[in-house]
Amino acid sequence: MTKDKKWTTxxxxxxxxxxxAAAIDDDRLEEWPEFFTDECxxxxxxxxxxxxxxxxxxxxxxxKRMLMDRITALRKANIFEEHYSxxxxxxxxxxxxxxxxxxxxxxxxxxxxxxxxxTKIYNAGKMVDExxxxxxxxxxxSKSCIFDTHMINTLMVTPI
Amino acid sequence: MTKDKKWTTxxxxxxxxxxxAAAIDDDRLEEWPEFFTDECxxxxxxxxxxxxxxxxxxxxxxxKRMLMDRITALRKANIFEEHYSxxxxxxxxxxxxxxxxxxxxxxxxxxxxxxxxxTKIYNAGKMVDExxxxxxxxxxxSKSCIFDTHMINTLMVTPI
Amino acid sequence: MTKDKKWTTxxxxxxxxxxxAAAIDDDRLEEWPEFFTDECxxxxxxxxxxxxxxxxxxxxxxxKRMLMDRITALRKANIFEEHYSxxxxxxxxxxxxxxxxxxxxxxxxxxxxxxxxxTKIYNAGKMVDExxxxxxxxxxxSKSCIFDTHMINTLMVTPI
Numbered sequence: 001m002t003k004d005k006k007w008t009t010x011x012x013x014x015x016x017x018x019x020x021a022a023a024i025d026d027d028r029l030e031e032w033p034e035f036f037t038d039e040c041x042x043x044x045x046x047x048x049x050x051x052x053x054x055x056x057x058x059x060x061x062x063x064k065r066m067l068m069d070r071i072t073a074l075r076k077a078n079i080f081e082e083h084y085s086x087x088x089x090x091x092x093x094x095x096x097x098x099x100x101x102x103x104x105x106x107x108x109x110x111x112x113x114x115x116x117x118x119t120k121i122y123n124a125g126k127m128v129d130e131x132x133x134x135x136x137x138x139x140x141x142s143k144s145c146i147f148d149t150h151m152i153n154t155l156m157v158t159p160i
Numbered sequence: 161m162t163k164d165k166k167w168t169t170x171x172x173x174x175x176x177x178x179x180x181a182a183a184i185d186d187d188r189l190e191e192w193p194e195f196f197t198d199e200c201x202x203x204x205x206x207x208x209x210x211x212x213x214x215x216x217x218x219x220x221x222x223x224k225r226m227l228m229d230r231i232t233a234l235r236k237a238n239i240f241e242e243h244y245s246x247x248x249x250x251x252x253x254x255x256x257x258x259x260x261x262x263x264x265x266x267x268x269x270x271x272x273x274x275x276x277x278x279t280k281i282y283n284a285g286k287m288v289d290e291x292x293x294x295x296x297x298x299x300x301x302s303k304s305c306i307f308d309t310h311m312i313n314t315l316m317v318t319p320i
Numbered sequence: 321m322t323k324d325k326k327w328t329t330x331x332x333x334x335x336x337x338x339x340x341a342a343a344i345d346d347d348r349l350e351e352w353p354e355f356f357t358d359e360c361x362x363x364x365x366x367x368x369x370x371x372x373x374x375x376x377x378x379x380x381x382x383x384k385r386m387l388m389d390r391i392t393a394l395r396k397a398n399i400f401e402e403h404y405s406x407x408x409x410x411x412x413x414x415x416x417x418x419x420x421x422x423x424x425x426x427x428x429x430x431x432x433x434x435x436x437x438x439t440k441i442y443n444a445g446k447m448v449d450e451x452x453x454x455x456x457x458x459x460x461x462s463k464s465c466i467f468d469t470h471m472i473n474t475l476m477v478t479p480i
Contacts, residue, residue, distance in 0.1 A: 168327070171327045172323075175413070178410075178413050181427070244367060244468040246427055246444050247411070248427060269429075271468070273444070273469055273470070276471060278441075278471050279429075279468055281441075
């Protein structure tokens with residue numbers, strides 16, 4: 001991979017990840033599953049489990065319909081305190097690109113502001129992504145949110 | 161807009177926004193109004209008001225002289241606890257570029273460190289910007305800081 | 321420096337800084353000294369001292385062997401509470417590039433998650449770097465972490 005190609009890939013991956021975060025933070029959650037391929041994997045897993053190759057996740061979806069289902073549940077069924085989400089993303093890195101799959105990582109901090117109006121740290125960790133091109137646009141084939149914050153002080157409803 | 165043009169625009173807008181934040185965080189506040197056009201709009205508005213198209217802001221300036229006036233007030237008149245500001249910016253996105261106006265957005269987290277030495281979350285939200293080129297350099301024609309944090313625990317003196 | 325050259329330099333410096341942070345956050349600390357030149361300077365200094373040209377630092381190393389020594393101490397000798405580090409970096413700016421030395425700055429927020437599982441703000445400030453090219457790769461000749469957070473609530477063991 002030449003340097004120029006690498007920069008273009010990073011700029012394009014950054015755009016995907018930034019658009020993804022904005023869809024969540026702007027509460028355009030119905031758009032969230034569209035960032036993934038039809039067959040995909042989305043999981044939120046404690047760093048301790050990930051490091052020890054223990055598979056237990058707190059959220060696991062393995063296709064786009066499951067992602068859509070989560071949003072339907074959030075809109076219609078889940079009971080949770082109203083809040084704003086805010087993603088702060090840092091350090092998007094292209095780990096490699098082989099056979100049309102881009103492996104990328106970044107650090108994240110998700111803030112939440114609830115009805116008391118204070119903004120607090122909700123969850124921080126690392127996103128590990130496998131990204132492919134579908135009809136010219138980048139999509140997540142796999143996204144793992146590996147979180148440092150193993151004390152989560154509410155039901156996790158809104159996606160990371 | 162071609163992809164290459166889009167990347168160049170984003171890199172250039174990022175530079176503007178990063179320089180803007182550094183001027184505030186480095187306490188070079190006299191430079192802050194220079195990031196705007198002469199006729200400009202700068203506002204800090206609660207997300208709830210923005211979402212409901214209610215116009216009330218906590219800060220509203222509609223030209224560069226008002227921005228300069230705020231800094232004069234901060235240096236000479238306002239009474240407030242000494243603090244350091246630190247902007248953490250994330251996800252700069254070019255929404256569109258038409259008729260020489262760039263619409264850009266990013267998420268922000270502003271930290272404050274006061275005399276007790278602890279760094280705390282002060283304000284988080286989204287910047288929505290209209291950017292134009294003046295004598296070859298990018299300038300804000302409009303900047304809206306739409307904040308999630310509706311509990312602000314002191315007089316807001318330093319710009320966001 | 322042309323604009324294109326400037327963007328390429330920024331993308332390359334961002335890659336260096338993001339890889340640096342990931343090595344720390346992934347606990348690949350043995351790789352940390354390799355981001356520096358053999359003769360180098362690494363310091364962590366309170367913003368107040370830096371602003372007043374007072375030299376006292378809380379950490380000061382002036383060659384790569386001292387950096388390696390810190391990691392050996394961390395792995396074998398220091399007593400400290402187990403924790404995860406997470407760097408959130410923002411606003412990488414190329415200040416100038418002269419005689420093959422790149423001067424760059426960025427803001428940082430370092431989060432820590434300890435055994436209670438809560439993620440907290442550990443340290444925030446600005447990195448001021450001098451970067452040179454060694455065998456085609458960028459390396460830090462000097463890195464100053466100038467911190468806002470003058471209340472540090474534990475022994476500083478893991479590098480910033």
